Amino acid sequence: MELCVALDLPSRKENLRLAEKLADYDIWLKVGFRTFIRDGRAFLDELKAISPRFRLFLDLKLYDIPNTMADAAEEIAQMGVDMFNLHASAGKKGMRTVMERLESYEKRPLVLAVTALTSFSYHDFKEIYGADIDEKAAWFALQAYQAGCDGVVCSVYESRAIKHETDRNFLTLTPGVRPFGESSDDQQRVADLAAAKREGVDIIVVGRPVYRADDPAGVVKRILESL
Template identity: 75%
Template structure:
């Protein structure tokens, strides 16, 4: 199981300070989401790589549009040489296939994950929008993502083992909403701890607030990494 730290702080300098404190951890994943990327753009990604070229960047933009527009955007993301980005599975199988076909031209392409159901949804609010239970729809989205040639999905810990069973053991699951030290769920409804993530065969856990709100973020990351061994 691998660790991805969410860079969700209010300014580029705060996020860069956090990244500098973690620079001794080679191959650590760093998540750059809407807020950071819209505000700080491509130069911010380059600054992260300057801190440690071994950092792996997960660009969390959740692309959702018509197939050709998503493929265009995916191509531009691949040119930025990030290691991973995501799209919405609910954009449809055709859109997911368009993204993967466009990326075939790259000798080294980023990993592509599809979002199944946002972890901010509880079962009631999800059904209000999608008309089906989370488990059933997450399974469908995951199967379509797998059939479209994606590398994995973003899902809740609670869906990870089921998705791997329905697809393949090496089909990646990345799970937000991890609370490693028993923290509150905040705006996320379907959260879990590290032990549950391990039991559910999660590949990459995303941790944000429990790291950047810690008195010593580097020490918090060290504690998490020790528990992942």
């Protein structure tokens, strides 16, 4: 299991300061919507300059027609990030088009498909998609697997079933993990580190428990020791 720290602080300066505190660790750093829109590609280069040990996950959740997603995927690949994501609900054709477009890259980023946002409650998800989360998340994951994606973004609670439906090497990345039982905040389907281990998760994303801590590096060290 690997650790990904979410850089979700209000300013570029705060995020860079956090990254500097974590420079001694082999971890993923997640750059999301707000951060990327505000700070752009230059911010990615700044993170790489802090430590070659960092791997970058660009969390933009692409969702558009197939060709537009593939165009965007090419631009992302040229930024040198290590992983990005798109929405599985954009469809198998869209996911396959992205993967085919990236075939020519000698070192392409990993591509993950988002199954169901962890902010959804079971009721909210069924209201929108007309199906239970467990059933639909596994179906989305199978579509992503068949389209050639490297894995999915899901909650801890779907990881085991998704690997059963696809392959044990098909990656599961789980946001909203509260390693030691911290507050769930705006997430609905959260879990702790023990549950993530039990369900076979490959990459856990931790945000607030790290960047709100008085000693972020200490929290990261504790998580990595627990892994």
